Amino acid sequence: MNTTVHHPLEPSTGSKWFAAVVVIGYALVSLIPLVWIVMTSLRTPQDAIAYPPKVVAQISAIGYVDLFTTRSRVGVEELAKLPPPTTWYEKLIREQQMILAGPSRFVDRYSNSLIIGFGSTFLSVVLGTLAAYGFSRFRVPAKNDLLFFILSTRMMPPIAVAIPIYLMFRQVDLTDTHTGLMLLYTVVNLSLSVWLLKGFMDEIPREYEEAAMVDGYTRLQAFVKVVLPQASTGIATTAIFCLIFAWNEYAFALLLTSGAAQTSPPFIPTIIGEGGLDWPAMAAGTTLFLLPVLFFTILLRKHLLRGVTFGAVRK
Amino acid sequence: MNTSKSARHGLSDRALAWIFILPTVVLLLAFNIFPLFWTIYLSFTNYRANRPNLDVDWVGLANYVHVLTNEDVWASMQATAHFLCWSITLQILIGFGLALLLNRRFRSHSFWSTAILLPMMLAPAVVGTFWKYFFEPQYGIFNYLVGMVGGPTDFTMLGDGDLSPWAIILVDTWMWAPYVMLLLLAGLRSIPPYLYEAAEIDRASEWTKFWRVTLPMVMPFIVLAVLFRAIENFKMFDLVDQLTNGGPGSITQLASITLKREAFEKWRTGYSSALAIILFVSIYGMSMVAVRFLDRVKQR
Numbered sequence: 001m002n003t004t005v006h007h008p009l010e011p012s013t014g015s016k017w018f019a020a021v022v023v024i025g026y027a028l029v030s031l032i033p034l035v036w037i038v039m040t041s042l043r044t045p046q047d048a049i050a051y052p053p054k055v056v057a058q059i060s061a062i063g064y065v066d067l068f069t070t071r072s073r074v075g076v077e078e079l080a081k082l083p084p085p086t087t088w089y090e091k092l093i094r095e096q097q098m099i100l101a102g103p104s105r106f107v108d109r110y111s112n113s114l115i116i117g118f119g120s121t122f123l124s125v126v127l128g129t130l131a132a133y134g135f136s137r138f139r140v141p142a143k144n145d146l147l148f149f150i151l152s153t154r155m156m157p158p159i160a161v162a163i164p165i166y167l168m169f170r171q172v173d174l175t176d177t178h179t180g181l182m183l184l185y186t187v188v189n190l191s192l193s194v195w196l197l198k199g200f201m202d203e204i205p206r207e208y209e210e211a212a213m214v215d216g217y218t219r220l221q222a223f224v225k226v227v228l229p230q231a232s233t234g235i236a237t238t239a240i241f242c243l244i245f246a247w248n249e250y251a252f253a254l255l256l257t258s259g260a261a262q263t264s265p266p267f268i269p270t271i272i273g274e275g276g277l278d279w280p281a282m283a284a285g286t287t288l289f290l291l292p293v294l295f296f297t298i299l300l301r302k303h304l305l306r307g308v309t310f311g312a313v314r315k
Numbered sequence: 316m317n318t319s320k321s322a323r324h325g326l327s328d329r330a331l332a333w334i335f336i337l338p339t340v341v342l343l344l345a346f347n348i349f350p351l352f353w354t355i356y357l358s359f360t361n362y363r364a365n366r367p368n369l370d371v372d373w374v375g376l377a378n379y380v381h382v383l384t385n386e387d388v389w390a391s392m393q394a395t396a397h398f399l400c401w402s403i404t405l406q407i408l409i410g411f412g413l414a415l416l417l418n419r420r421f422r423s424h425s426f427w428s429t430a431i432l433l434p435m436m437l438a439p440a441v442v443g444t445f446w447k448y449f450f451e452p453q454y455g456i457f458n459y460l461v462g463m464v465g466g467p468t469d470f471t472m473l474g475d476g477d478l479s480p481w482a483i484i485l486v487d488t489w490m491w492a493p494y495v496m497l498l499l500l501a502g503l504r505s506i507p508p509y510l511y512e513a514a515e516i517d518r519a520s521e522w523t524k525f526w527r528v529t530l531p532m533v534m535p536f537i538v539l540a541v542l543f544r545a546i547e548n549f550k551m552f553d554l555v556d557q558l559t560n561g562g563p564g565s566i567t568q569l570a571s572i573t574l575k576r577e578a579f580e581k582w583r584t585g586y587s588s589a590l591a592i593i594l595f596v597s598i599y600g601m602s603m604v605a606v607r608f609l610d611r612v613k614q615r
Contacts (some may be wrong), residue, residue: 157591282444283448
């Protein structure tokens with residue numbers, strides 16, 4: 001009977017066209033900021049503050065050179081007396097009436113982001129996988145209360161948590177250390193990690209492990225050899241979400257680090273301040289900072305919904 | 316039987332469950348619950364974190380009274396409420412609109428939905444920084460684009476007390492309307508087709524189908540989206556800190572910005588702890604409701 005009914009859900013061609021035009025229009029407008037920031041990173045500081053804004057401008061690497069270096073201004077006569085620049089970036093710097101003074105702190109801050117991001121992701125995924133398996137497979141007293149408690153920790157406002165954490169870190173000398181921030185991000189990500197992974201684990205049929213255990217595996221062996229490989233997509237997805245969170249986090253980084261362990265998000269805004277309004281350098285830093293996230297978002301697109309609803313909504 | 320089985324199977328399930336779950340619970344207790352109780356304790360004292368050697372006095376409820384009778388706090392609550400109402404309304408309208416359109420499954424719809432989702436995953440603080448550049452009145456692209464579609468160009472989005480709240484709402488909507496879209500699209504796709512088929516048999520108009528089938532069925536997802544956005548925007552810090560830093564004056568000083576100023580600039584630790592607890596209780600209330608809806612949506 002069903003086959004004879006015309007499918008009423010199939011929209012007409014006209015309405016599809018209308019939908020496509022509006023959606024693509026919105027997408028293009030909403031991408032302007034991202035395109036513009038990448039374009040700004042490739043122009044000269046003068047072009048970046050031109051009015052009206054230039055859509056087509058001379059392409060220059062000065063933003064990236066400024067991002068990675070510190071420079072000092074020198075007089076014209078003094079500049080003329082110097083030996084000619086030996087590298088292409090020194091040449092670019094000289095053209096701005098400056099000389100190379102040294103490397104900037106961008107590489108340090110970027111690698112801090114990488115170390116803290118990957119370290120905390122590793123920890124929260126390992127702990128989250130164990131806990132998720134525990135919640136998924138075993139009878140745990142007050143399971144739902146515990147799970148709710150874990151989720152609720154995510155809802156706390158970071159600034160409110162930062163007050164006692166600041167005092168705690170000061171007491172045990174964790175302020176401005178990689179370990180401190182790594183631990184904190186691990187904890188903040190645990191709620192997401194447990195909830196997401198529990199969703200993925202719930203989808204793996206119990207029969208797989210039970211069959212393995214009948215074959216003589218212990219529970220632990222079954223977990224390692226049967227469940228973990230089955231959960232690998234879920235683990236990878238969770239890891240990327242944790243990594244993006246740690247990569248993007250700003251409030252704790254701002255309040256709990258100042259130098260040695262400072263990550264990129266609190267550092268990038270300070271690039272503008274050095275030597276007037278250097279928008280291309282800021283844009284260059286932003287571009288290098290955002291590119292990995294954009295890449296991972298595209299990689300994750302099928303699992304985004306799951307990630308942003310703590311695993312509750314799957315499709 | 317029991318002994319031979321557990322000997323053969325290594326650790327008992329019960330032991331394994333605890334070994335697996337305990338590290339997570341202990342870490343969360345140490346970094347969330349212990350600090351929470353510490354904050355509660357601090358909120359009854361006059362402690363100042365920048366003067367650790369000063370005597371700490373128990374002041375009872377004085378901090379709470381000061382917070383709740385402080386006009387600046389109420390002003391910042393009002394700013395937060397304004398931001399919450401408008402950002403959520405716009406995000407729901409735009410997000411729902413986009414979801415309805417994407418649900419028509421035109422060719423390449425999944426490519427464009429991914430493109431739309433990109434802003435959502437970016438660091439809000441960094442987004443705030445580069446939007447500051449777009450909002451520059453002299454050379455920013457925002458004024459230029461507004462002028463291009465026929466609007467005025469002689470305004471300063473971030474320097475004008477009437478406009479700066481809308482700057483935050485605009486950027487937040489740019490980032491998060493896609494989130495609502497994603498969630499509501501899932502809602503739309505969870506509606507069983509037979510409901511529309513039944514409506515078709517009754518010769519219901521498109522309008523009736525929307526009000527009688529689509530909207531009621533998507534409602535739990537809309538409520539969930541509102542709650543999630545409300546919780547996130549109530550905590551909103553990164554974006555505003557970079558975009559306006561509460562300014563001009565304290566027009567866009569949302570609750571979190573006030574908290575940061577009290578706690579980490581004026582170092583009134585006891586007082587700001589009381590404010591933190593008040594914020595936390597409000598958000599916790601919303602979260603309880605959100606989690607209940609999460610369960611309802613999950614059953615679909």
